[in-house]
Amino acid sequence: FRRTRSLNAPSPIQQFGPCGRIMKNSAMVMTIQDPASQRLTWYKPPLTVLVIKKVRDAAVLQPFIQLVKWLIQEKHMVVFVESSVLEEPLLKGHGAFLSIRDKLMSFKEGKDDLTDKIDFIACLGGDGTLLYASSLFQQSVPPVMAFHLGSLGFLTPFEFDNFQDQVTNVLEGHAALTLRSRLRCIIIRRDKEIKDANENNGMKSRRPNSTNLLVLNEVVIDRGPSPYLSNIDLFLDGRHITSVQGDGLIVSTPTGSTAYAVAAGASMIHPSVPAIMVTPICPHSLSFRPIVVPAGVELKISVSPDSRNTAWVSFDGRNRQELCHGDSLRVTTSIYPVPSICSQDQIADWFDSLAECLHWNVRKKQKHLD
Amino acid sequence: FRRTRSLNAPSPIQQFGPCGRIMKNSAMVMTIQDPASQRLTWYKPPLTVLVIKKVRDAAVLQPFIQLVKWLIQEKHMVVFVESSVLEEPLLKGHGAFLSIRDKLMSFKEGKDDLTDKIDFIACLGGDGTLLYASSLFQQSVPPVMAFHLGSLGFLTPFEFDNFQDQVTNVLEGHAALTLRSRLRCIIIRRDKEIKDANENNGMKSRRPNSTNLLVLNEVVIDRGPSPYLSNIDLFLDGRHITSVQGDGLIVSTPTGSTAYAVAAGASMIHPSVPAIMVTPICPHSLSFRPIVVPAGVELKISVSPDSRNTAWVSFDGRNRQELCHGDSLRVTTSIYPVPSICSQDQIADWFDSLAECLHWNVRKKQKHLD
């Protein structure tokens, strides 16, 4: 009993009985490599590294300094940090930090463009550091190695203890990789269309331009600061699927299925499954179970025309903004995943994080009636 | 704003930042056609058709006779039915049936091999007819067109009313196709191994040979007729994942996610998502949520060594048999899916069946506080 190990499905036979078969459509053929075999390699040695640390956490300072110092002095890499880090009072008190401070490159979010500047990312702290790293790269993301301090996170599989050996290993290209899909979210403003229609007339929109963001966990549509939720319409590939009454709706990646979605009642999806999860938040209808749809669909969410209120959208917990009547949010799977470096492999890392973070089926053995 | 419609994920970019990329592994590359573009075609005109009707349901007799007669007389096809159908008292009372009875070919389940004999399958009745059709073809399955009588089923999208036009359409190759993945289930008996080890000594096993079955919905491991459940161990790709205490475990396809699994609390997965769902039945542990893993993994289930009792396995609700200490059940995705012909398309058919069969979020509009 032996088989090829594969996370993806085996290729199905394309012939059905003596005569039936799938009509060939060469425009729709793609060549993919089985996700189970994904390993990291490097074109050329990585030279620049972005180090992101958890904010407002004193426990992370010492490891941060250790890591940065080692990367500079032992690995001779160019280290980028957020510009605010250079000014942190706690850090500036550390002699060890002052000795390397001048060698650091810095950037400001929303001002400096990191595209093509970073070869490798190291995160130190909780899952939030990886979400933040993801937000910095709205297109191609460099490979990310995420350390937890204390206990394992969903997105932070590495222990810091012997970081030297582990980083060296990764830099030499020995590591399994989980490609965590992201969702591309676009808000189409009604005003925008009005503006477009009227631009020959010189009219101006007072509303911001379209939002276009990639999320790693989820995009949430809820009532925001409003006490009431509008009714929300959900479309899939242009077809009206259902309307939502309740506290809101979560559209999440498989990575995000273990974040907000699981708290709202969803099943948990391994990050290598090509899917999008749609989970209602406290729906009025008891039969409104979460659904899992193929990663290739396009979702559209808008406020129902007859709804009295508007809705609010937030992206990985940030950038909350209003969705007004006539606006729509489009969600598709991005071609830019986050290449997340595994500590062991795709399967072991995931199940370890379920046990650690969600106590998944962790229980002392106990017999039902004794 | 325009994109290729695709049910599968878009191919992710394989390069990450300036230097990182996925290591090429040509053994693991596969060429797939996007499921969203799957349409039925025929090599050569289908000549033989297997017609399966719901048993013990008088309402199905008239449509059955109509369909069979039309296939023979208008389409000049060779029609196969189960041999028991030829002897049904209710049918034999129909004059219309007697006139065609002699032209029917028949087969006996478990005795006659249908492989390569059937070009096309038509099902009449409930979801059970498709499960039965699936069980008849343990390898390649001819395209299946399933009619419901009364209300839509999960697996029976076609109305019978104007069956002539619809069947003609399909026979001419105008139809979308959902490839419903199946699970290949193998029970490895401990006795078998003992026998193998001893066969030079001429020892014989008293236990049946290994079971090897494909299921379309799910394989269930539960306590069967026993009042107590053993503890069950779950392995994934050889790794021990968790142990189950409760009433049992459901391993289901996406198709099966809306059957037993949804009753046990699972989310609902579109049949085109390449995944396997694992759902506990009434688990003792409150944190034991259902999980969705990639379709390419291999699951192994066995009775825990320290368990007092054994377990029972059933396949799409049939063939229940005991799983003893030392036995193991292996589950992988089969390369032989059921090509299920769509009435509209993959998306519309699925959401229509959710609404009809599960009342998914069907509710009169009502405001929370008024």
Added chain:
Amino acid sequence: FRRTRSLNAPSPIQQFGPCGRIMKNSAMVMTIQDPASQRLTWYKPPLTVLVIKKVRDAAVLQPFIQLVKWLIQEKHMVVFVESSVLEEPLLKGHGAFLSIRDKLMSFKEGKDDLTDKIDFIACLGGDGTLLYASSLFQQSVPPVMAFHLGSLGFLTPFEFDNFQDQVTNVLEGHAALTLRSRLRCIIIRRDKEIKDANENNGMKSRRPNSTNLLVLNEVVIDRGPSPYLSNIDLFLDGRHITSVQGDGLIVSTPTGSTAYAVAAGASMIHPSVPAIMVTPICPHSLSFRPIVVPAGVELKISVSPDSRNTAWVSFDGRNRQELCHGDSLRVTTSIYPVPSICSQDQIADWFDSLAECLHWNVRKKQKHLD
């Protein structure tokens, strides 16, 4: 096989074996009448009636006028309405309304005290009318008869069609009664205590006085307009029970178990069960199931001392206010229930509303495998 019909538990035997028994505690003895036998009666004929109608709903106008006119002209009752009703443009267009407008008594919420002025309440519209009626009477509530227009609500069991016979029946004292318990909610402000401690020094608090409100459905503690929830501590009879991480917490009456709580995953409790339900909203912990505690306990909710954010409290969906560090919300069962008049009886009314409002187990019959 015959037994006394009783909604309450049968009185348990107080003696256990030959020697054991419950220690008598006369201070804790109470005499209660079985809720199943509760029927409405009147000391003296009711003369004043408050009629509450759904706002912003044109469909309710005609029935409203009919009912009010009939109560005045046929029953010779004094009819109270909200003062805003007298000025409604839509109503003022109705000739029939103008003819009775002068005979109406009116009141302003928060200004006029209705205590002891109202003998009987009639509600017209959705569940919101009864919640509003409840909010008007913070102590004893007159018997309420609630009509739905269209489809049955949880709190509005009466059809309007033959309202004359039904109201006459009730006014003659022929009706079963559900006593819907309410929760008394008190917010103790930290500033208040500070002020009290300092009042000899002439210091003043800038914060409002303590809130003291009765709710019929639930009190909700959530993040309100804030994007983040604080951690919340839950105490029961002075003991710290657990801390809540998630979107919030719902403390509801049995009546409220079918409102917000059921959307958050709670079981449904008949209004005659003396209990308080505590339901987390999207809790991080998968094992955080809703709990049902005896109606006699006192709950205390406060923001955890180490929490970065505050929380927000709302009462039956209204009066949202901030709960700051050091503030606490106390919740107990009030001695002032809402006497809600049944259309049939306590049991039938409840199950009919479950079927109508939640589609509780309403499903076409369907066999699992065919």
Added chain:
Amino acid sequence: FRRTRSLNAPSPIQQFGPCGRIMKNSAMVMTIQDPASQRLTWYKPPLTVLVIKKVRDAAVLQPFIQLVKWLIQEKHMVVFVESSVLEEPLLKGHGAFLSIRDKLMSFKEGKDDLTDKIDFIACLGGDGTLLYASSLFQQSVPPVMAFHLGSLGFLTPFEFDNFQDQVTNVLEGHAALTLRSRLRCIIIRRDKEIKDANENNGMKSRRPNSTNLLVLNEVVIDRGPSPYLSNIDLFLDGRHITSVQGDGLIVSTPTGSTAYAVAAGASMIHPSVPAIMVTPICPHSLSFRPIVVPAGVELKISVSPDSRNTAWVSFDGRNRQELCHGDSLRVTTSIYPVPSICSQDQIADWFDSLAECLHWNVRKKQKHLD
């Protein structure tokens, strides 16, 4: 801010507005003592004690011998054990046991009647010992003190370590008491009625007499050894409430809400709430939530007339028997609760057992986005 501590609801005001009130019905008045104030006392000093130990568990032997010896030698009590205990090989090997073996009284389940013979019960082991003790007393149950060995159970709050002090305390009447309600279950056989109707004709039933059992956790109606479940009809106080399609139905006490019911998705109910819980097992209908009804109702369950199969009933996991067409199961709250002695008090014991046995909301503190 001070109030009477009370687990039961405060007595509601019986007057509603100036004229309304509840019609007096002296037949339905009962005098109850607040459960929160329940403490154990003794008429006369308890002399006989039944000691029940977990079967097939070597770890329990030493504590069992210690406890029995101490009760006999220090407390001069008459100790009863099951007759099978006297013959246990493991025990007979203990010198300490042999020295007291002759002083033990013994009984055989189903043969010897313990009514009025036992003043006090001590249980040693898991929750099963208390379920077993409950089953031995089908009417009044002596006070039960239950020790766990290892980790806390739902029903076994006492640690064994300093059992001498704790037992002495209890025997002196210092202990809070939880009265755990039980359900009286009666199966009415159709044959029985037929027999009764025909008894003048001398006909005999081949079926056993009616079953009449009290359960402490739950009565379960499921498919038993059958692969298919019949449809089950549920009646409440004679009214047809709903029909069940799925794996079965659990009717449980509040005590049982944390046993099988919680695994099937129910909320958890404190044992002092006078209620009965009805929980479906894997229902086909997604809206079929568990319900909580007042403890005073009568439930009737029967196989639907049009169902193809029968059902099976089991009582606290034992005595499984078939429920055939025409049979019915009646369930009411018994007047004979199990007086379960608290280690601390009703509230603390319950929440401690939730945390220990179900990991209720036990979780490392973790922030959502970092």
